[in-house]
Amino acid sequence: MVVLQCIEEGRVQQNVQVNADSFEMIIQAPKIAQMAAPGQFVMVSCAEPGRSPLLRRPLSIHDVNGKTLSLLYRVVGQGTDILSHMGEKDRISILGPLGHGFTISNAGHHCLVGGGIGIAPLLLLAKNIAQTRPGEAITVLAGARNKQEFLALDKFRDRATVHIATDDGSAGHHGFVTELLDGLVATDLAVYTCGPTPMMKGVSMLCQKHGWDCQVSLESHMACGMGACLGCAVERSGIHEGVGKYVHVCKDGPVFDAEVIWA
Amino acid sequence: MVVLQCIEEGRVQQNVQVNADSFEMIIQAPKIAQMAAPGQFVMVSCAEPGRSPLLRRPLSIHDVNGKTLSLLYRVVGQGTDILSHMGEKDRISILGPLGHGFTISNAGHHCLVGGGIGIAPLLLLAKNIAQTRPGEAITVLAGARNKQEFLALDKFRDRATVHIATDDGSAGHHGFVTELLDGLVATDLAVYTCGPTPMMKGVSMLCQKHGWDCQVSLESHMACGMGACLGCAVERSGIHEGVGKYVHVCKDGPVFDAEVIWA
Amino acid sequence: MGVDLSVKIGTLSLKNPIMTASGTFGYGEEFSPFVDCADLGAIVVKGISVHPRPGNPPPRIVETEGGMLNAIGLQNGGVDRFIASKIPMLRDLNATVIVNILGDSIDDYAALARRLEPLPEVHGIEVNISCPNVKKGGVAFGTVPEMAARVTSAVKENTSKPVIIKLSPNVTDITAIALAVEEAGADGVSLINTLIGMAIDVQSRRPKLANIIGGLSGPAIKPVALRMVYQVAQVVKIPVIGIGGISSLNDVLEFLIAGATGVQIGTANFINPAVSGELVEGLTAYLLKHECSLDDLVGSLRT
Amino acid sequence: MGVDLSVKIGTLSLKNPIMTASGTFGYGEEFSPFVDCADLGAIVVKGISVHPRPGNPPPRIVETEGGMLNAIGLQNGGVDRFIASKIPMLRDLNATVIVNILGDSIDDYAALARRLEPLPEVHGIEVNISCPNVKKGGVAFGTVPEMAARVTSAVKENTSKPVIIKLSPNVTDITAIALAVEEAGADGVSLINTLIGMAIDVQSRRPKLANIIGGLSGPAIKPVALRMVYQVAQVVKIPVIGIGGISSLNDVLEFLIAGATGVQIGTANFINPAVSGELVEGLTAYLLKHECSLDDLVGSLRT
Numbered sequence A, B: 001m002v003v004l005q006c007i008e009e010g011r012v013q014q015n016v017q018v019n020a021d022s023f024e025m026i027i028q029a030p031k032i033a034q035m036a037a038p039g040q041f042v043m044v045s046c047a048e049p050g051r052s053p054l055l056r057r058p059l060s061i062h063d064v065n066g067k068t069l070s071l072l073y074r075v076v077g078q079g080t081d082i083l084s085h086m087g088e089k090d091r092i093s094i095l096g097p098l099g100h101g102f103t104i105s106n107a108g109h110h111c112l113v114g115g116g117i118g119i120a121p122l123l124l125l126a127k128n129i130a131q132t133r134p135g136e137a138i139t140v141l142a143g144a145r146n147k148q149e150f151l152a153l154d155k156f157r158d159r160a161t162v163h164i165a166t167d168d169g170s171a172g173h174h175g176f177v178t179e180l181l182d183g184l185v186a187t188d189l190a191v192y193t194c195g196p197t198p199m200m201k202g203v204s205m206l207c208q209k210h211g212w213d214c215q216v217s218l219e220s221h222m223a224c225g226m227g228a229c230l231g232c233a234v235e236r237s238g239i240h241e242g243v244g245k246y247v248h249v250c251k252d253g254p255v256f257d258a259e260v261i262w263a
Numbered sequence C, D: 001m002g003v004d005l006s007v008k009i010g011t012l013s014l015k016n017p018i019m020t021a022s023g024t025f026g027y028g029e030e031f032s033p034f035v036d037c038a039d040l041g042a043i044v045v046k047g048i049s050v051h052p053r054p055g056n057p058p059p060r061i062v063e064t065e066g067g068m069l070n071a072i073g074l075q076n077g078g079v080d081r082f083i084a085s086k087i088p089m090l091r092d093l094n095a096t097v098i099v100n101i102l103g104d105s106i107d108d109y110a111a112l113a114r115r116l117e118p119l120p121e122v123h124g125i126e127v128n129i130s131c132p133n134v135k136k137g138g139v140a141f142g143t144v145p146e147m148a149a150r151v152t153s154a155v156k157e158n159t160s161k162p163v164i165i166k167l168s169p170n171v172t173d174i175t176a177i178a179l180a181v182e183e184a185g186a187d188g189v190s191l192i193n194t195l196i197g198m199a200i201d202v203q204s205r206r207p208k209l210a211n212i213i214g215g216l217s218g219p220a221i222k223p224v225a226l227r228m229v230y231q232v233a234q235v236v237k238i239p240v241i242g243i244g245g246i247s248s249l250n251d252v253l254e255f256l257i258a259g260a261t262g263v264q265i266g267t268a269n270f271i272n273p274a275v276s277g278e279l280v281e282g283l284t285a286y287l288l289k290h291e292c293s294l295d296d297l298v299g300s301l302r303t
C-alpha cells in the first residue's frame, strides 16, 4: 500500500495542557490533515534541521478537523518538552501522514481499548467508525493509573459507550482495563488497542481466547519514519527466516493484526 | 588581580530590538551587577548545560542599574539568535563579571572611540568616568556603516560630547571614525576603544603618533572565559619567548594597553 | 542551469556531486514523494549481501547529542531478492545507482561483484569494508591495509563497473588504508562510515542498543569526517567522496573545499527527506552566485 | 555523608571518583569561586612539558555541533615554572593533585617523572601519550603499543607515584594499547583524549583553527568514549578512568556502569565551572537513594 505523504510547515493554533504531563497541540496543516487516516502518525521536528534534538519525534494523529491536525502527547523528554513550550503561530515541521493505520473491521461491534496516552490514536478511529458505520456499536475501554490521568474521554462519549478502569480505584473499575474487556459478552467483536506493551499483549491474548480479531498499535524508536533506516524493527511471532524475522513499525505498522506480533 | 565572579540565574526583565540586527537585554542579576566594572564581560548560556549551542557566549557589560545588568548584542549566529527570542521572566545563566576592564586614566580628557557594536562596553565606562571624575571632559566618537546602525548614542549625550561618522555619509562625518580622532587637538588625552580590529589598530596607531595613551578592548573565541582553557590567546606585540608569546583575552583582557598588542 | 556540476568517478560520470549514503535512503522509492532521484548525482542503495540477513534485534537506534547510534545489523534480502524485486523499480527511478555491497569473506565480495556485473541498472559498486555493526565480517577488512587491498582486487577482478571503497574511520591511519585500496585499483574512496559508539540506559543498566555497540552518525561526527577527508585527499589521486554529518549547503562546501569530489548525505535524509534534492539546487545557486566552478572549489582550502 | 565514595588507583586513594580533566581546569585556582578542589577525587592539571611551550597561534577553538575543537598546542610554562609558581598554590588548595605530563621523546617523559618525584604535592602522574614522537617521525606514542609501553616503563622507572596512562582514541584497537601499558606497569588508564577533527570557514576557505586540525571534545564524543571505556574495562585489570563528554550525573553513571572506576570532567567545566563539585554531591545522593555502593555500580552493565 503506497501512502501519500509530505513535509508541511504547520502552524500551531493552540497548545494546551490537558493533564499533569500531557498537552494537546492543534496545528494548521491542511495537506496532512486531508490525507490522514486513523492510526497513522506524523514525525515532528523539535529543532532546526541538523540541530539537536536531531531526530523527528513520532506522534499519532489524534484528531483531524478540516485543515487542522491534533496531537495528544505526553512530556517524557527533551523533544516533547520543547513541543510543550511552543505557542500560537509558532511553525512546526511535520512529516506525514505515515504508516499503516487501523482497518475498520466488518464486525458489528467495535471495542477500542486505550491505556494512558495510548488513547491518542483511538479518537480519530472512533469518529471514523461512527461516520462510516452508522448504527454499529462502539465501546471504549480506557485505563489509567488514576482519575486525573484520563485524556480526551469526553470527546468519545457522544459516539461511544465509555468504560474506565484505574489502577488505584480512584474512578471506574479498580484494576486493569483488560479485566473490563474480558467481561464483555460479545461474539461479533473487533478490538483495536493502543497503550503500554504489557496491556496490548494482554488484550491480544484475551482476543485469541474469545476469538475476536484484534489490531494493536505499536511503538518503536524511529529515525526516518518512512521505511528507509530499518531502525524500527520489532520481532514477528513465530519462526521466520532472513528478513522475515522482523516487521517495521513505521511502514508495516504502527497498526498490526495482533497475531503478527503475539501468538 | 583576582576578580570575584559567580554564576547567576538571571531573570530577563526586557529584551528589546534596538536596530535592524541588535537587541538590548536587561537582566536582573544583582550579584553580578554589583561586582561589574567597565570593560568587563559575562558569559551567557544559550541552552541547557550539555545541549547545543554548547559554549557560553561572551558579551560585554553594557550598563548596570542597581540590581540589573544590560547587554547590547548583535544577532550574528545561533546563540545570539536564541538570546534575541528570549522574553520577560525567562531565566538566563550568566557567568561573570569576567576579565580585566578599563582603567580610568589620569588624563584630564577622555576619548571613547566605538565602532558598530563596539560601543557596547563604552557606556558603563562613560558613566563611570563622569561619576568618578566630575568636570573632566568626555568625548565619544562613534562610527557606523550608516545612520540607522548607531546604538545607544542618546545615553551618552548627557555626559559627553558625541561626534559620529558613517561610511556612507548618511550622518555626521563621511568617513572613518579614526579621522575624527585624528582631528582632535589635545595633549592630555586618554583614548579607550572597542570595535572592529582594523579600526582599533588604526586608533592605537594614531594614539602612538599623538602620544596619547590608549586602551583597546579585544575579542577572541572563548570556551571558558576564565583563564582555564587558554583558547582565547592573541599574539603580543614584539618578540617574546615561550608562553610570553600570547596574552589571553578573557583574563589578561579583554582590555589591554594598545602597546601590548600593536607596536 | 548554466553551470556544470558533473563529476567523474572512474568511468562513471555523475550529474552532480550530491549522493545519498547507503542505508539512509532505502532503495530510493520511499523518497519519491520528496526527491526526484534522477536529479541526484547518484543514489547509493542499502548494503547488499550474498544471503539474506535478518539484522539485529531491537532496539536498533538511539539518539545521542548531535547524532544517533544505529545497529541495524546490515538487514537486507540478499542479492537475488535485490535483483528480482528492486532492480526493476530502480530502473523506473531513472537514477544513477551505486550498489553498496558487504560480505564475510573475500569470496562474498567477489561473488556479489560477479552477480551485479551484467546489470545495466547498476552504474557503480561501493564496497563496505567497514560496517561496525556485525561482529563477523566488515570491520577486519577495513582496518588492515592488506585486507582492504585484497577485497578491492577481488571486486575489481569481477566487475567492469567503477568501484568505490568505503573506508572505516575506526582506524589509526586512514590514509594507509586509502593508499592501499588505490594501489589495488579502486576508482574512488568514500568516507567516513560510522564511528563505533555506545549508550547505556542507567535505570535498567542495559545497553540502549540490543547489539551493545553501534555506529555513530550525524552532525556530531562531522569534524572527524572532514579531517579524514582532508587527510585522504592529500595523499590519493582517485576521487574522494565525503560522508559524515552533512546536512546543509555549508557542510557540502566544507567537504568540497577539503578536497572531496563528491559527498553523500546520510542521517540528514531522516530529518529532511527532501534535503538531497535541495542541496543540488543550493550548490547550483552557490556556484552561479559566486561565478565559480566545482574545480575552483574542490580542494581549495587555503592553509 | 554516610556513603563511601573512595576509589583506589594503584597506591593512590581518592575521596571520590570525580576528577577534572587536564587542560580544562587550569591549575584549579581559577575555579576556586565555584568548587572546593579539596572536595574532588582529584584535579588533573594542565599538561606540563620539560621546556615552556608558547602553544599554537589563534584561532585555537571552534564550536561544533554538540562539541568543540581545540588546538591549544599544549601551551605551558614548563616544569620548572610549574614547580616554582604552581606547586605552592596547589598546596594551599588542599586537593589531590595529578600532574599531566607530555613530551617529544621517551627521555622527556622520564625527565618529567624524575623532576616531580620529590614533590609531596604531586599525588599522581597522568601521562599524555597522544603527542607525536619527534624521533619516530611524529607518530603519536599513543598509537603504537610498543611505544606506549616504552613511555610507560620510562615513567614508572623514574617515579614511585601512581602512573595513569591517558589513551588516545584515534587508534584501530584501543584495547591493544591498554593491555600494552598495563603490561608495562601502568597503575591505571584514562580515556579518551580528544578525537582529531577539523572545521572550515567556507567564506575565507580557511581552516577555522590556525593549526588546521584540533581535538574534538564534549557531548558529541560521549558515545565513542563510552564504547572505548567499556571495551578497555573488559580486558584490563587496572582501574579505568572514563573521560569524554561527561556533563551530568547520568553521564557519570553510564561510564561507571560501563566499567570505569572513576571519571574526569572536561569541556563541561567551561559551561558550568561548578559542575565537578555538583557531580560529587549528585553521585553521593544517588548512591544513598538507591542504597547501592560504588562497587555495585562499576561494571554492572547487564548484557
Ligand SMILES: Cc1cc2nc3c(=O)[nH]c(=O)nc-3n(C[C@H](O)[C@H](O)[C@H](O)COP(=O)(O)OP(=O)(O)OC[C@H]3O[C@@H](n4cnc5c(N)ncnc54)[C@H](O)[C@@H]3O)c2cc1C
Pocket (backbone or CB within 6 Å): A041, A053, A055, A056, A057, A058, A059, A060, A061, A072, A073, A074, A075, A076, A077, A078, A079, A080, A081, A117, A120, A121, A218, A219, A220, A221, A222, A249, A254, C063
Ligand atoms: C508510531 C508512534 C506513535 C506515537 N504516538 C504518540 C502520541 O500520540 N503521544 C505521545 O505522547 N507519544 C507518542 N509516541 C511516543 C513518542 O514518540 C515519544 O514519547 C517521544 O518520541 C519522546 O521524545 P522525547 O524527546 O520527549 O523523549 P526522549 O526520551 O528524550 O527521546 C529520546 C529519543 O528516543 C525516542 N523515544 C523515546 N521514547 C519513545 C517511544 N515511546 N516511542 C518511540 N520513540 C521514543 C525519541 O523519539 C528520541 O529519538 C508514539 C511513538 C510511536 C513510535
Ligand SMILES: Cc1cc2nc3c(=O)[nH]c(=O)nc-3n(C[C@H](O)[C@H](O)[C@H](O)COP(=O)(O)OP(=O)(O)OC[C@H]3O[C@@H](n4cnc5c(N)ncnc54)[C@H](O)[C@@H]3O)c2cc1C
Pocket (backbone or CB within 6 Å): B041, B053, B055, B056, B057, B058, B059, B060, B061, B072, B073, B074, B075, B076, B077, B078, B079, B080, B081, B117, B120, B121, B218, B219, B220, B221, B222, B249, B254, D062, D063
Ligand atoms: C570579551 C567579548 C565581549 C563581547 N561583547 C559583545 C557585545 O557586547 N555585543 C555583541 O554583540 N557581541 C559581543 N561579543 C561578540 C560575541 O561574543 C559574538 O558575537 C557571539 O559569541 C556570537 O555567537 P553566535 O552563536 O550568535 O554566533 P556563531 O557564529 O554561531 O558562534 C559560533 C561560535 O563562535 C563564537 N564567536 C562567534 N563570533 C565571535 C566573536 N566576535 N567573538 C567571540 N566569539 C565569537 C561563539 O561564541 C560561538 O562559540 C563579544 C566578544 C568578546 C570576546
Ligand SMILES: Cc1cc2nc3c(=O)[nH]c(=O)nc-3n(C[C@H](O)[C@H](O)[C@H](O)COP(=O)(O)O)c2cc1C
Pocket (backbone or CB within 6 Å): A223, A229, A230, A231, C021, C022, C023, C024, C046, C047, C070, C072, C074, C100, C128, C131, C166, C192, C193, C194, C216, C217, C218, C219, C221, C243, C244, C245, C246, C264, C265, C266, C267, C268
Ligand atoms: C541507519 C543507518 C544505516 C546504515 N547502513 C549502512 C549500510 O548498509 N552500508 C554502509 O556502507 N553504510 C551504512 N550506514 C553509514 C552511512 O552510509 C554513513 O556512512 C554514515 O551514516 C555517516 O554519514 P551521516 O553522518 O551523514 O549519516 C548507515 C547509517 C545509518 C545511520
Ligand SMILES: Cc1cc2nc3c(=O)[nH]c(=O)nc-3n(C[C@H](O)[C@H](O)[C@H](O)COP(=O)(O)O)c2cc1C
Pocket (backbone or CB within 6 Å): B223, B229, B230, B231, D021, D022, D023, D024, D046, D047, D070, D072, D074, D100, D128, D166, D192, D193, D194, D215, D216, D217, D218, D219, D221, D243, D244, D245, D246, D264, D265, D266, D267, D268
Ligand atoms: C581546551 C582543552 C585543552 C586540553 N588540554 C589537554 C592537555 O593538556 N592534556 C591532556 O592530556 N588532555 C587535554 N585535553 C583533553 C581533555 O583532558 C579530555 O580528555 C577531552 O577534552 C575529552 O573530555 P571532555 O569531552 O569531557 O572534554 C584538553 C581538552 C580541551 C577541551
Ligand code: FES
Pocket (backbone or CB within 6 Å): A221, A222, A223, A224, A225, A226, A227, A228, A229, A230, A231, A232, A233, A248, A249, A250, A251
Ligand atoms: S523508522 Fe526508519 S524504517 Fe522505520
Ligand code: FES
Pocket (backbone or CB within 6 Å): B221, B222, B223, B224, B225, B226, B227, B228, B229, B230, B231, B232, B233, B248, B249, B250, B251
Ligand atoms: S576563554 Fe578560556 S582561557 Fe580565555
